[in-house]
Amino acid sequence: MANKVAIVGVAQNAGCESKDNYYDQAYQVTRELLDKTGLKKDDIGTFISASSDIFHGGISCANAYYWETTGAFLKNGSRQDGESLFALFYGAMRIMSGHYDTALVIALCKGSENPSNESCTLMYADPFYQRGVGLNETLAAALQMKLYMKKSRITAEQCAKVAVKNLGNALGNPYAHRRGRYSVEDVLKSELVADPLTELQVAPKSEGIVAMLLASEEKAKKITKKPVWIKGFGSSLDSYILGDRDLLNGQLRNAANRAYKMARITDPGKQIDLAEISEPYAFQELLWMEDLGLCSPGGGGKMIDSGKTEKNGALPINPSGGVLANNPYVSRGLQRAVEAVLQMRGEAGERQVEKRVKTALAHGTHGFAGQCHAVAVLGR
Amino acid sequence: MTKEYKTIKTELRLPYELAYGATWTRFFEGMQEKKIYGTKCPKCGKVLVPARSFCPKCFVDTDKWVEVSQEGKLTAWSYTNYRYFGQPVDPPFIGALIRLDGTDVDLLHLVGGIDLKNFDEVKRTIKNGMKVKAVWSDERKGHILDIRYFEPV
Numbered sequence: 163m164a165n166k167v168a169i170v171g172v173a174q175n176a177g178c179e180s181k182d183n184y185y186d187q188a189y190q191v192t193r194e195l196l197d198k199t200g201l202k203k204d205d206i207g208t209f210i211s212a213s214s215d216i217f218h219g220g221i222s223c224a225n226a227y228y229w230e231t232t233g234a235f236l237k238n239g240s241r242q243d244g245e246s247l248f249a250l251f252y253g254a255m256r257i258m259s260g261h262y263d264t265a266l267v268i269a270l271c272k273g274s275e276n277p278s279n280e281s282c283t284l285m286y287a288d289p290f291y292q293r294g295v296g297l298n299e300t301l302a303a304a305l306q307m308k309l310y311m312k313k314s315r316i317t318a319e320q321c322a323k324v325a326v327k328n329l330g331n332a333l334g335n336p337y338a339h340r341r342g343r344y345s346v347e348d349v350l351k352s353e354l355v356a357d358p359l360t361e362l363q364v365a366p367k368s369e370g371i372v373a374m375l376l377a378s379e380e381k382a383k384k385i386t387k388k389p390v391w392i393k394g395f396g397s398s399l400d401s402y403i404l405g406d407r408d409l410l411n412g413q414l415r416n417a418a419n420r421a422y423k424m425a426r427i428t429d430p431g432k433q434i435d436l437a438e439i440s441e442p443y444a445f446q447e448l449l450w451m452e453d454l455g456l457c458s459p460g461g462g463g464k465m466i467d468s469g470k471t472e473k474n475g476a477l478p479i480n481p482s483g484g485v486l487a488n489n490p491y492v493s494r495g496l497q498r499a500v501e502a503v504l505q506m507r508g509e510a511g512e513r514q515v516e517k518r519v520k521t522a523l524a525h526g527t528h529g530f531a532g533q534c535h536a537v538a539v540l541g542r
Numbered sequence: 543m544t545k546e547y548k549t550i551k552t553e554l555r556l557p558y559e560l561a562y563g564a565t566w567t568r569f570f571e572g573m574q575e576k577k578i579y580g581t582k583c584p585k586c587g588k589v590l591v592p593a594r595s596f597c598p599k600c601f602v603d604t605d606k607w608v609e610v611s612q613e614g615k616l617t618a619w620s621y622t623n624y625r626y627f628g629q630p631v632d633p634p635f636i637g638a639l640i641r642l643d644g645t646d647v648d649l650l651h652l653v654g655g656i657d658l659k660n661f662d663e664v665k666r667t668i669k670n671g672m673k674v675k676a677v678w679s680d681e682r683k684g685h686i687l688d689i690r691y692f693e694p695v
């Protein structure tokens with residue numbers, strides 16, 4: 163990357179239902195971030211917010227809400243809808259431009275107030291061809307899972323193991339919305355949602371205001387002793403109509419390769435120490451691992467069986483519990499980056515992995531069956 | 543469900559009116575006459591269903607209308623049995639990707655014409671790759687559900 167950009171501070175709130183209002187919560191998380199980094203509102207150069215103000219907000223006018231609660235009013239800032247990891251990219255680019263030395267990036271979602279993810283994502287489907295037959299994120303994922311199990315010979319048990327691992331990891335995460343010790347049988351016997359997906363393999367609907375402060379190299383050194391550098395980022399978006407797409411050969415490989423090229427990663431399975439992957443549906447962690455090159459194509463099932471992706475395995479995946487444990491719909495991608503930062507700084511508390519994390523990956527996804535993917539590579 | 547703390551209940555309910563445009567108008571007029579139309583890409587030769595004015599991959603205008611078969615093969619299916627606000631199809635239903643004969647993409651629709659109450663029964667009947675055919679509604683309005691569902695042949 164041309165100019166180095168660091169993440170110098172992070173803050174987030176808990177995923178469970180809160181009786182606080184959105185307005186106050188956004189302020190509280192911003193306040194916490196400023197206090198942690200020792201900066202004042204007026205010290206911040208630029209702002210990027212990520213939110214879905216209609217579907218996952220019901221507010222419809224975000225300017226009123228987030229602009230003052232995050233201290234962004236009177237500043238040069240911008241807003242982004244959809245996958246929140248993009249807000250990190252835009253913030254980084256603003257600093258890379260040389261015009262700003264700090265950027266506050268914040269993703270906002272208060273799932274407990276919203277209609278179900280099923281209802282919201284039905285509205286992502288066009289009203290001509292796809293909405294009328296009930297396309298939403300869960301149906302798209304169920305169809306993708308069927309194809310994946312068949313093509314890669316992934317078993318229902320291997321998919322369920324992802325939920326067992328992640329909900330177990332979440333026991334160490336105070337911000338998680340859902341956590342617990344479950345068996346493979348518990349997961350498979352939980353209520354059928356859209357065959358073959360059962361309830362414990364489907365992410366909940368959580369709250370999550372997630373913020374981070376980015377800084378230029380020079381500024382970063384003044385703010386923290388533990389900067390985490392943004393080494394590379396990439397994204398790719400597949401075409402829209404579900405039936406046009408090859409659901410097992412999506413755009414994550416492209417997104418990852420773009421990030422890897424920037425970060426000079428040539429062997430991701432060896433060079434990446436830890437990954438936080440967005441897996442709103444359990445099996446997707448396996449499929450996305452393959453696409454990210456963290457295991458061989460078709461090797462996702464073997465990878466989970468091997469135990470390598472456990473919290474203290476050789477390549478921990480989602481030690482936070484991932485999206486299955488906490489799904490603030492819009493904020494989930496940026497939350498993956500926050501969790502990766504905490505691991506690299508050794509500040510992840512009970513969920514801290516044993517191994518030393520030098521390079522970590524954060525992934526976000528939005529749309530049907532991973533239509534849109536964003537990948538960030540972070541390094542110490 | 544009423545929450546234990548003070549909340550305000552609010553809705554965003556706003557009417558929109560969206561144009562079908564020439565290509566989709568023709569596709570849905572076809573549906574009213576129990577015909578399924580696709581369009582063909584002059585570059586890759588693929589037949590796209592539902593009809594599109596351009597091929598998204600090649601990014602050129604499609605140049606030919608093709609009436610496609612009402613039969614095809616099941617690419618993937620999911621038995622869905624839960625409810626949510628705004629759901630357009632009453633559960634239980636089977637959402638499916640169907641490759642109509644002579645086309646090169648999957649059409650998203652429903653599989654029906656069998657007893658859907660018992661999932662174990664459904665699993666015995668419905669298989670990937672099986673042949674299905676369109677079953678038309680008697681009252682057609684130029685809507686995707688003018689085809690009620692696809693049933694096993």
Ligand SMILES: [Zn+2]
Nearest residue numbers: 583586597600
């Ligand atoms: Zn073409």
